[in-house]
C-alpha cells in the first residue's frame with residue numbers, strides 16, 4: 001500500500017469523475033473525490049437530464065394539438081405553468097443529486113466539498129486543506145463560452161436557462177449547435193416566440209449535409225431563423241434586451257440566450273504551473289491512457305475536449321480506473337459513437353457523414369427515405385422524417401446512418417450496435433422489420449438514390 005492518503009483522488013463529481021471514483025473504489029483503491037458545485041455534474045444538473053425533461057414538456061403541446069384528430073376533445077384551451085414545471089424539475093434534480101452523493105458514500109469514496117486544485121506532485125489543495133494521492137484525476141468538465149460582444153453580460157447561457165423562474169414571451173437564441181437547436185424547440189413548444197440567429201447558412205455543423213438541410217428547413221416552421229447573422233451588441237432597454245444585428249437591424253427580446261459552445265474548465269487549477277500542457281482552447285492534453293505531462297496526473301471527459309458527451313466521459317473514467325487498479329482492460333474507441341440532438345424534430349446519427357464516407361471509400365451507395373410518419377396521416381401535421389444509410393459498396397458494410405424525426409435517438413441506439421458488430425447492407429436486408437414502425441425503414445431500403453457515385 002502506498003504512503004499517500006489516497007490511491008486515487010478525483011477532482012469533479014460529474015459523469016466521468018463519479019464513474020472513475022466508483023470503479024476505482026470497487027477495485028479496492030482508497031478513493032477520494034472533490035466537488036465544488038453539484039454532485040452529478042453538468043449532465044444531471046444543467047445538461048442532459050433537465051434538458052430532456054423540458055423537451056417532454058414542450059412536446060406535450062404537439063400531443064395535445066394532435067389529439068383532436070384521434071377523437072379527443074380538450075374542453076378548454078390548455079395553459080402552461082412554467083414555474084410548476086421548474087419546481088418539479090428542481091425536485092427531481094435534487095433527488096438525483098442525493099442519489100449521486102449516496103452512490104459515492106456507499107462505494108466508500110471520501111467526499112470533499114469545495115474547489116480543488118493541483119498543489120504539486122501527488123498533492124491536491126481543497127480550500128485550506130491539502131491531501132496526498134498516488135494518482136490524481138481531473139474530471140472538471142467545461143463551461144459555456146460566450147464571445148466578447150458588447151453587452152454580453154445581458155445574455156443568458158444554458159445554466160441560466162435552467163434557473164429561469166418566468167417564461168420569456170420572446171427570446172433570441174444565438175448559435176446553431178446542439179444547445180441552440182434543442183432550446184429553440186423547448187421554448188417554442190412551451191409557447192415563447194423564438195428567433196434563432198446563426199452565423200452560417202446550415203444549422204448543426206458536423207452533421208450529415210442532408211440532415212442539416214432537412215433540419216434547417218424544418219425549424220423554419222416554428223422559429224424566426226436568421227441565418228448568416230451575427231450580433232453586434234446587446235443593450236438594456238427597460239425590461240427588454242435590445243439587440244443590434246450585424247446587418248444593422250434591431251429587435252428587442254425578453255431574453256437573449258447564447259449557446260455558442262463550451263470550453264474546458266481549466267482556469268484556476270494550477271495546471272500549467274506544474275508543466276501540464278493545455279491545448280489552444282484550454283483542454284488538458286493527455287496520452288492514450290489519459291495521462292498528462294505530469295506522471296500520475298490524468299484527465300477524462302469534457303476537459304480533454306475529445307467527444308463532449310456523457311457516455312464518452314463515463315467510458316473514459318471507467319477505462320482509466322480499470323487500467324490503474326486492475327480491472328478488466330478496456331480501450332475507449334472513438335469510432336462509431338452514436339449521438340442525438342433532442343431538437344424538434346429529433347436528430348440521431350452513428351458513423352460517417354456522406355462527405356466523410358466519400359473521402360474514405362471509393363464507392364458509396366446512398367439510401368435515403370423521406371416520409372410522413374403514420375401518426376400524421378390523421379393529424380395532417382406537416383411533419384416529415386428523413387432516414388439515410390451509407391454503404392461501402394466494396395465491403396457491403398454500412399458505414400453511416402442518420403435520421404431526423406420522431407424517436408430518432410431511440411432508434412439509433414440499436415443501429416449503433418449493428419454498426420459496431422460490422423453489419424453489412426445484406427444483413428440489414430435480411431432482417432425482418434417490425435411493422436408498422438419508422439425504424440423498419442432501415443431494413444427495407446432497397447434502391448440506392450441516383451446520386452450515389454462510382
Ligand SMILES: Cc1cc2nc3c(=O)[nH]c(=O)nc-3n(C[C@H](O)[C@H](O)[C@H](O)COP(=O)(O)OP(=O)(O)OC[C@H]3O[C@@H](n4cnc5c(N)ncnc54)[C@H](O)[C@@H]3O)c2cc1C
Nearest residue numbers: 012014015016036041042047116140141301302308309310
Ligand atoms: C445544456 C446541455 C445539455 C447536454 N445534453 C447532453 C445530452 O443530452 N447527452 C449527452 O451525452 N451529453 C449532453 N451534454 C454534455 C454532457 O453534460 C457532458 O459531456 C458531461 O457532463 C461531461 O462530463 P464530465 O464528467 O466531463 O464533466 P461534468 O459533468 O461537467 O462534471 C464536472 C464536475 O466537476 C466539478 N468541478 C469543476 N472544477 C472543479 C474543481 N476545481 N474542484 C472541484 N470540483 C470541480 C463541476 O462542478 C462538475 O460537477 C449536455 C451539456 C449541456 C451543457
Ligand SMILES: NC(=O)c1ccc[n+]([C@@H]2O[C@H](COP(=O)([O-])OP(=O)(O)OC[C@H]3O[C@@H](n4cnc5c(N)ncnc54)[C@H](O)[C@@H]3O)[C@@H](O)[C@H]2O)c1
Nearest residue numbers: 147175176177178179180199259260261262308340341342
Ligand atoms: N444532445 C446532446 O448530446 C447534447 C446536447 C447539448 C450539448 N451537448 C454537448 O455540449 C457541447 C456544447 O454544446 P453547444 O451547443 O454549446 O456547442 P456546439 O459546438 O454544438 O455549437 C456551438 C454553436 O455556436 C456557434 N458559435 C461558436 N462561436 C460563435 C461566435 N463567436 N459567434 C456566434 N456563433 C458562434 C457555432 O457555429 C455553433 O453553431 C456540444 O458540442 C455537445 O458535445 C450534447
